[in-house]
Amino acid sequence: MPTDRIDIRHVARLARLALTDDEIATFGPQLGSLMTHVDALAKLDTENVAATAQVVPSRNVQREDAIRPETILARDVVLQNAPQVQGPYFRVPRIIAEEG
């Protein structure tokens, strides 16, 4: 069982997910076991098979570049679910470090 096959810490960083040591210990073997199951796919011949992009026949659809009032939310409605606001803005922690 390739339990350490996935570098969980690296993947978690990519996923912006902080994991505890316990989680790393649990998820590592679980994901390894799942990926072993998934490896069976290698046996399936997909030479000259197109990848599915859409399961139902569809083509690119263009619409008029017009405003749909029913899809527009008022600013205060949008901000109402925000964890932190400042005036009419979403407030976030510092993104760019101050110059030393």
Next chain:
Amino acid sequence: MDPLKDSARAIARDVNARTTSAAEVAEALIPHVERVDAQLGAYLELTPGLMRERARAVDARVAAGEQLPLAGVPVAIKDNMCLMGTRTTAGSKILETFVAPYTATAVQRLLDAGALPIGKTNLDEFAMGSSGENSALGLTRNPYDLDRVPGGSSAGSASAVGGFEATLSLGSDTGGSIREPAAFCNVVGFKPTYGRVSRYGLIAFASSLDQIGPFARSVEDAALVYDVIAGKDPLDATSVDREVEPAAGALREDLRGVRVGVVKEFGLGDLDAASRAVYEAAYADLVRLGAELVDVTLPTAEYGLATYYLIAPAECSSNLARFDGVRYGLRVDGADVGEMYERTRAAGFGPEVKRRILIGTYALSSGYYDAYYLKAQKARTRIAEDFARAFERCDVIVSPAASSPAFRFNAKSDPVTMYLMDYYTIPGSLAGLPSLSVPCGAALPEDGTRPMPMGLQMTTPLFTERALLGYAHAYERATMHAEKLTPIVILSPPPVIPSPTTVILSLSKDDQR
């Protein structure tokens, strides 16, 4: 008239004829649901105020001469669909306080058709799960055995209809999340063709697979909902612009001339003896109704799970990137924005969601894309081709909807064991096909005391919903399996018996076997 037990069709007929009113239906339902849900836990939030408000609006419209297809019909909504002004949590701590600022198209169409929203139902977090146990916000029980799971991910929507807490409900199905809980809860669960029903306002899990569909206590009621919610929506570019043939009034009563495909790879050999007997009897009933059984093969079906558990997590990891503590939901502060993201997501997501985000991120990460995601999308093409080939020889494919009846809580702690529950439902999902589960009998689990319901899955070619519902209706009318079981949560007010558990009584003949 009994609004707790009547069909949607009967309720709408009576409300439209004004022999009863939507207000009366609402007043009958609200106290009943408040009482029963203390046991079942199908709902995360009840919306009695909204229900009464809509009931008044429906009565006014009917009084003004309108006839509405779902006039006064109580419906429950899976809590991954937005209903303006109600909390919409997806069963996750990360959205625990989120209040929907708009209404999903499918939900709006139900309301416009006269339906009354009872509340928002529990689900596996972000619809990821097969038992209902992955909700971060509540425990939903199976109405036929309170010690067993309702199935998932549309746990509350199935439990509510099976337990007579709603006449209809909406669920969503990505790899079986309507069909499997429908089988567990003795109801009809129907996933239309991918793209038939708008996903606008549905919290995305795996966008190339997600589809909204109904739960009902009869095929006819499921068809009634389908007729209301299906069709092109300008707000969802992936909704299909194709005429919807109304199904509710066009359901057949027999299966004469219908070729029913029995899939070699979906043999009954892996089931326990009691379950196998249920399906053998179901197939015999199909023949009795005039169908011809045809052996078909789906050679790539065995790759379904592997394919699905790459594609769905990959899409989930991408879709759930939006939960970053900035615009909505939970935020856990950190020293900088990166730490804030990581802590927010660590605190907000449960274990199954984290697992799938990790799998998906890994499968999409640099160097692995071709081996995993691209390979899976090619496998998906082969699975769809297998179905197309099978449908040259048959009109409908049947199989079990799940590999066992509802199991006990905490019975499947290993994720891969849980994923195997979806063995029968996943291939059809990958091919985008319309598929449903209809009650087909009951089996006594080895560790159980009551026979538990089971579901027959039927799957047909793309866009043939009307035919599919017709086959299921013919089978249902001839067998009436759902009515042979009674939920453990009794329907009328509890009789006066001096016991603290008076409401847990069984009434059905089946239960006394």
